[in-house]
Amino acid sequence: MPRGGKDASKDQSTRKSLAPIFRFHKTVRSVSLIGMDGTLLYSIMKEGLKHLEPEQLVPDVLLKFALAKGMTEAQEEYHGGLKSIAMSREKVRHLAYPKTDKLLVVSTDPGFPMERIDALGKLVAKLKVE
Amino acid sequence: MYRIHSVELALSREGTEDANRRFREAATPIFKFHKAVRSVSVIRMDGTRPYSVVREGVTRLEPEQVVSEVLLKFAMGKGMTEAEDKYYGVMKSIAISREKVKHLVYPKPDGILVVSTEPGFPMEKVDALSKLVITLRDW
Numbered sequence: 001m002p003r004g005g006k007d008a009s010k011d012q013s014t015r016k017s018l019a020p021i022f023r024f025h026k027t028v029r030s031v032s033l034i035g036m037d038g039t040l041l042y043s044i045m046k047e048g049l050k051h052l053e054p055e056q057l058v059p060d061v062l063l064k065f066a067l068a069k070g071m072t073e074a075q076e077e078y079h080g081g082l083k084s085i086a087m088s089r090e091k092v093r094h095l096a097y098p099k100t101d102k103l104l105v106v107s108t109d110p111g112f113p114m115e116r117i118d119a120l121g122k123l124v125a126k127l128k129v130e
Numbered sequence: 131m132y133r134i135h136s137v138e139l140a141l142s143r144e145g146t147e148d149a150n151r152r153f154r155e156a157a158t159p160i161f162k163f164h165k166a167v168r169s170v171s172v173i174r175m176d177g178t179r180p181y182s183v184v185r186e187g188v189t190r191l192e193p194e195q196v197v198s199e200v201l202l203k204f205a206m207g208k209g210m211t212e213a214e215d216k217y218y219g220v221m222k223s224i225a226i227s228r229e230k231v232k233h234l235v236y237p238k239p240d241g242i243l244v245v246s247t248e249p250g251f252p253m254e255k256v257d258a259l260s261k262l263v264i265t266l267r268d269w
Binding site: 052053054057061064067068071072075076078079080081082083084085086087088089090091092113114115117118 | 191192193196200203206207210211214215217218219220221222223224225226227228229230231233252253254256257260
C-alpha cells in the first residue's frame with residue numbers, strides 16, 4: 001500500500017531507504033510504518049509478493065500494534081522501554097520496533113529466525129525512515 | 131521449591147491453596163526450561179482466574195497489585211488479533227522485549243500463559259518453549 005499519485009517519487013525513495021531491511025533476510029515480506037495514533041504512513045511489499053490479507057485490512061492490522069504499544073506504556077515504569085514485539089503465527093511473523101513517535105512493522109515468513117530479531121532491531125534503529 | 135503468588139481474590143482459602151499447588155506443579159517444567167525464567171502466569175480470556183508464580187528468590191519488577199492488570203492487557207492484545215487468524219493462521223506466540231524483561235505470551239485453550247524472563251533469555255528458545263507449553267497439562 002504505497003502512497004501513490006503525486007507521492008510516487010517519494011515511494012521510490014522510501015523503498016530505497018528500506019532496502020537494507022529487505023536485504024537483511026530473504027524471508028522479509030513487507031515493511032510498514034505507522035504513527036502512534038494508528039495512521040498508516042506506508043506499507044511496502046517485497047517485489048513479487050502479495051499481502052496475505054485483503055489490502056483494505058492492512059491499516060486495521062497495523063493499527064493494533066500501535067494500540068498494543070499504547071496499552072502497555074504504563075508498564076515502562078517497571079519493565080523499561082519497549083525494544084520489540086514479535087508476533088508469530090502459522091503463516092507469518094510480525095516484528096514491531098518503536099521508532100521515536102512511530103512504529104516500524106516488519107512482516108516475514110514464519111521461517112524468519114527468532115535469534116535475528118535483536119540484530120534487525122539494531123538495523124532499524126540506525127535507518128532513517130520517514 | 132517455588133514461591134507461589136496468587137493474585138486471585140475470589141477463591142476461598144482452601145480453593146486457593148489447592149489451585150496454587152496445581153498451578154505450581156504445572157509451571158515447574160517451564161522454570162526448569164531455562165534459568166532466565168522469572169515467573170509463569172495464566173489468565174483466562176475474560177480476565178478471570180489469574181495466577182502467577184515467581185521463581186524462588188526473584189522479586190517482581192512491578193507491584194503485586196498491578197500483576198493481574200498487566201496479564202489482562204496481554205489477554206486483550208491476543209483477543210484483538212483473533213479476527214486475523216483466517217489470513218495469518220493461528221497465534222503461536224507473542225514475544226515482547228523490554229529493557230528489563232521479556233514477556234512471552236502463549237495461547238491456551240481458554241486463555242493465555244505468560245512467561246516472564248530476564249532480558250538475556252535467548253529468542254531462539256521461544257518456539258521450543260511454545261512446544262513445551264502445548265504439552266503442559268491444564269490445572
